[in-house]
Amino acid sequence: MTTESSAPQAIHRLAQAAREASRHLATTPSDLRTGVLLRLAQELDQRAAEILSANAQDVSAALGVIDPSALERLKLDAVKLDAMAKGVRAVADLPDPLHQVLLRRELDAGLELTRVSCPLGVLCVVFESRPDALIQISALALKSGNAVLLKGGSEARHSNAALLAAVQAALRNTGLPEAAVQGLADRAAVAALLQRPDLVDLVIPRGSRELVMSLQAATRIPVLGHADGICHMFLDAAADTAMAVALVRDAKLQYPSACNAVETVLLHREAAARLLPALVADLVPRGVELRGCPSCRDLVPAIAPATDADWDAEYGLPILAVKVVADLDGALAHIRAHGSGHTEAIVTEDPATAAHFLAEVDAAGVFHNASTRFADGFRYGFGAEVGISTGRIHARGPVGLEGLLSYRYLLRGSGQRVEDYAGPAARPFTHRDLIPDA
Amino acid sequence: MTTESSAPQAIHRLAQAAREASRHLATTPSDLRTGVLLRLAQELDQRAAEILSANAQDVSAALGVIDPSALERLKLDAVKLDAMAKGVRAVADLPDPLHQVLLRRELDAGLELTRVSCPLGVLCVVFESRPDALIQISALALKSGNAVLLKGGSEARHSNAALLAAVQAALRNTGLPEAAVQGLADRAAVAALLQRPDLVDLVIPRGSRELVMSLQAATRIPVLGHADGICHMFLDAAADTAMAVALVRDAKLQYPSACNAVETVLLHREAAARLLPALVADLVPRGVELRGCPSCRDLVPAIAPATDADWDAEYGLPILAVKVVADLDGALAHIRAHGSGHTEAIVTEDPATAAHFLAEVDAAGVFHNASTRFADGFRYGFGAEVGISTGRIHARGPVGLEGLLSYRYLLRGSGQRVEDYAGPAARPFTHRDLIPDA
Numbered sequence: 001m002t003t004e005s006s007a008p009q010a011i012h013r014l015a016q017a018a019r020e021a022s023r024h025l026a027t028t029p030s031d032l033r034t035g036v037l038l039r040l041a042q043e044l045d046q047r048a049a050e051i052l053s054a055n056a057q058d059v060s061a062a063l064g065v066i067d068p069s070a071l072e073r074l075k076l077d078a079v080k081l082d083a084m085a086k087g088v089r090a091v092a093d094l095p096d097p098l099h100q101v102l103l104r105r106e107l108d109a110g111l112e113l114t115r116v117s118c119p120l121g122v123l124c125v126v127f128e129s130r131p132d133a134l135i136q137i138s139a140l141a142l143k144s145g146n147a148v149l150l151k152g153g154s155e156a157r158h159s160n161a162a163l164l165a166a167v168q169a170a171l172r173n174t175g176l177p178e179a180a181v182q183g184l185a186d187r188a189a190v191a192a193l194l195q196r197p198d199l200v201d202l203v204i205p206r207g208s209r210e211l212v213m214s215l216q217a218a219t220r221i222p223v224l225g226h227a228d229g230i231c232h233m234f235l236d237a238a239a240d241t242a243m244a245v246a247l248v249r250d251a252k253l254q255y256p257s258a259c260n261a262v263e264t265v266l267l268h269r270e271a272a273a274r275l276l277p278a279l280v281a282d283l284v285p286r287g288v289e290l291r292g293c294p295s296c297r298d299l300v301p302a303i304a305p306a307t308d309a310d311w312d313a314e315y316g317l318p319i320l321a322v323k324v325v326a327d328l329d330g331a332l333a334h335i336r337a338h339g340s341g342h343t344e345a346i347v348t349e350d351p352a353t354a355a356h357f358l359a360e361v362d363a364a365g366v367f368h369n370a371s372t373r374f375a376d377g378f379r380y381g382f383g384a385e386v387g388i389s390t391g392r393i394h395a396r397g398p399v400g401l402e403g404l405l406s407y408r409y410l411l412r413g414s415g416q417r418v419e420d421y422a423g424p425a426a427r428p429f430t431h432r433d434l435i436p437d438a
Numbered sequence: 439m440t441t442e443s444s445a446p447q448a449i450h451r452l453a454q455a456a457r458e459a460s461r462h463l464a465t466t467p468s469d470l471r472t473g474v475l476l477r478l479a480q481e482l483d484q485r486a487a488e489i490l491s492a493n494a495q496d497v498s499a500a501l502g503v504i505d506p507s508a509l510e511r512l513k514l515d516a517v518k519l520d521a522m523a524k525g526v527r528a529v530a531d532l533p534d535p536l537h538q539v540l541l542r543r544e545l546d547a548g549l550e551l552t553r554v555s556c557p558l559g560v561l562c563v564v565f566e567s568r569p570d571a572l573i574q575i576s577a578l579a580l581k582s583g584n585a586v587l588l589k590g591g592s593e594a595r596h597s598n599a600a601l602l603a604a605v606q607a608a609l610r611n612t613g614l615p616e617a618a619v620q621g622l623a624d625r626a627a628v629a630a631l632l633q634r635p636d637l638v639d640l641v642i643p644r645g646s647r648e649l650v651m652s653l654q655a656a657t658r659i660p661v662l663g664h665a666d667g668i669c670h671m672f673l674d675a676a677a678d679t680a681m682a683v684a685l686v687r688d689a690k691l692q693y694p695s696a697c698n699a700v701e702t703v704l705l706h707r708e709a710a711a712r713l714l715p716a717l718v719a720d721l722v723p724r725g726v727e728l729r730g731c732p733s734c735r736d737l738v739p740a741i742a743p744a745t746d747a748d749w750d751a752e753y754g755l756p757i758l759a760v761k762v763v764a765d766l767d768g769a770l771a772h773i774r775a776h777g778s779g780h781t782e783a784i785v786t787e788d789p790a791t792a793a794h795f796l797a798e799v800d801a802a803g804v805f806h807n808a809s810t811r812f813a814d815g816f817r818y819g820f821g822a823e824v825g826i827s828t829g830r831i832h833a834r835g836p837v838g839l840e841g842l843l844s845y846r847y848l849l850r851g852s853g854q855r856v857e858d859y860a861g862p863a864a865r866p867f868t869h870r871d872l873i874p875d876a
Contacts, residue, residue: 201830246853366847373856412807417688418688418692418809
């Protein structure tokens with residue numbers, strides 16, 4: 001069901017079919033959108049052999065061609081497949097995000113306004129080697145009534161085709177339009193869609209910084225995501241040593257390639273002599289390379305010198321930049337200059353300093369005495385994660401299903417005309433909220 | 439305080455100053471943001487003579503150069519100025535939109551997540567001849583803690599300079615940075631900013647369809663607004679004749695140039711013979727020109743023939759296109775093909791048909807037995823209107839102050855690390871909402 005051609009007309013037809021499918025999904029009752037996901041989980045179980053054999057084809061072709069970590073992400077096995085099916089069932093179990101009444105207000109007697117959640121429409125998702133992204137994003141899209149056009153990495157071609165076949169079988173067997181989830185043949189198809197804000201409502205990249213930036217540069221369609229995750233931890237003068245060390249270790253080492261891993265630790269001048277040796281003693285034996293400013297190297301000469309590039313680096317590796325700053329304002333200035341608006345943390349026992357940091361830092365996540373690694377949709381309790389956004393428009397931070405939603409205003413009247421509410425003898429509106437705090 | 443130069447460096451400095459001012463505003467207490475607006479209202483009162491004389495300069499230069507309706511919008515008088523000051527006081531009186539706790543959730547004992555509203559940052563507002571837009575948008579921006587860069591029409595140059603001086607005096611006298619509201623000298627300055635998504639967070643056009651479309655085409659920065667307002671009313675077979683006529687009259691004539699005025703009326707085939715003559719009898723004596731499909735002209739030969747272009751026209755004038763459709767599905771298909779996603783209405787006494795229409799139509803506003811003219815932030819009870827958006831991302835429909843807001847996630851912990859919540863012996867999250875229904 002992947003397009004055979006990326007000619008503009010073919011892309012247009014495909015996107016048009018997606019739009020029609022999205023209209024259908026928008027008014028589909030909750031149990032059908034849940035049903036298609038339960039069926040998909042079943043298809044994944046039943047088609048395990050087929051999917052793993054398609055994946056083996058991709059893996060053998062990629063051996064020696066892509067790097068070992070990408071190969072690891074590409075490779076599927078029974079355990080990963082089982083986790084995929086479980087993930088789909090978990091999305092099925094989430095409350096229906098559609099048709100939620102977000103506001104209900106009497107404008108006047110017999111004139112009632114409601115604001116009701118609805119799908120965005122058509123999503124275009126571009127992902128790199130990890131084929132499980134196809135299943136995850138399809139599940140999120142269907143649950144929220146959106147159609148989705150998917151472009152996976154070419155090295156995962158066979159795996160993606162087998163997974164897409166499972167999704168389309170689930171759609172078919174539930175009586176939903178197969179056009180709701182379609183594959184895009186190549187980059188030319190993506191490029192053609194990026195020029196059409198009328199056909200696609202949201203672009204979601206799942207992959208490298210380069211992928212995100214290239215999509216952002218190529219389109220006026222909103223792109224949900226983040227290019228950089230340059231997260232800082234500021235260890236204040238009043239930081240507890242043991243807590244500071246444990247939090248930096250977790251934020252750096254628990255999963256170094258995550259976007260919410262810490263890249264730079266800022267040390268308050270008054271505490272650097274106490275904290276830096278403790279960090280070094282804990283992290284260096286665990287294989288972390290530290291790169292420091294001159295003040296850091298004065299304190300611990302074994303630390304490698306940091307260059308300017310280190311303050312803007314997202315290592316994705318067990319490397320940590322360390323810098324001494326004069327005070328909280330110095331930390332705030334450094335974060336303003338080098339942060340990517342993802343997640344920033346302070347470690348301090350002083351509540352006033354913490355409050356100041358939380359008030360001042362402009363980032364999707366601002367943390368006090370907690371690891372930056374908590375910045376995650378599942379840990380926040382969203383049940384599912386569409387991605388993490390560093391944009392300020394629409395959704396920010398870890399984005400759950402609500403990032404795939406818009407809303408409509410429904411007004412139910414009994415013949416009201418605006419002219420009766422205008423002019424000197426205007427009838428007043430009541431503007432009475434019928435659901436408090438909506 | 440308007441820029442003298444539109445050289446890229448000058449624009450960059452100006453936007454940088456706006457960014458710094460926006461950071462300042464973001465943490466400014468509510469009473470200062472209210473205070474600056476009360477002061478602005480006072481400045482408008484005190485500077486009335488000065489502002490009106492500047493405006494008189496613009497008006498005399500524009501006489502015979504711009505069309506009469508544009509001249510009307512350009513012209514200020516004591517009444518309009520008073521209304522501007524009242525509008526500013528009304529925005530001052532709105533509840534503080536910042537620092538609102540939108541979600542509060544315990545992730546685990548001693549680990550609490552909150553989602554808190556914050557400003558978007560820096561807005562770029564481009565408006566046409568109506569100089570009161572400068573005051574209205576400045577008030578909305580300051581109330582919500584945003585900085586704003588303003589470009590008005592060159593025909594209102596002196597008026598805008600006088601109004602901007604009032605805003606900057608209010609900022610100065612309240613101890614807030616004047617860079618929070620700055621003027622842009624020319625289109626080149628706007629063009630330079632449109633290329634910098636890093637400097638501007640949201641573009642807001644206030645003016646013609648052409649202005650909106652040209653800004654949308656020129657930038658990757660989100661643009662809040664709508665190009666078209668092609669609104670339909672479907673008069674169902676079960677429509678009450680008197681109500682249908684009264685609603686069409688209101689939606690067409692109460693303010694024909696509004697974006698939420700009706701442009702096309704769709705008539706159910708079974709009711710056309712009853713409804714169309716009634717519409718003609720009511721509207722034609724009021725100066726409305728009707729343009730109809732062949733079936734309409736069979737019923738009332740005096741109606742002018744509609745061409746294909748009429749189904750996509752936003753007249754802004756007392757002209758109404760009328761078309762007979764086979765049934766509800768015919769109306770839905772016409773709206774899908776020709777609607778602009780702004781506001782669509784049905785008139786019917788049949789609740790099932792109304793429910794179907796409300797469920798199916800994908801538009802910012804979908805109305806039953808009410809005039810399309812109700813699609814408006816003030817009528818919806820938002821207290822202020824930033825604009826009306828037909829986009830699905832961020833804000834849709836009439837947009838109040840919330841359209842100028844984003845949010846941050848604050849996480850307050852006591853040393854929690856993610857590694858304790860991972861792996862086989864993972865500590866579970868509690869995910870307990872502390873504010874119900876947030």
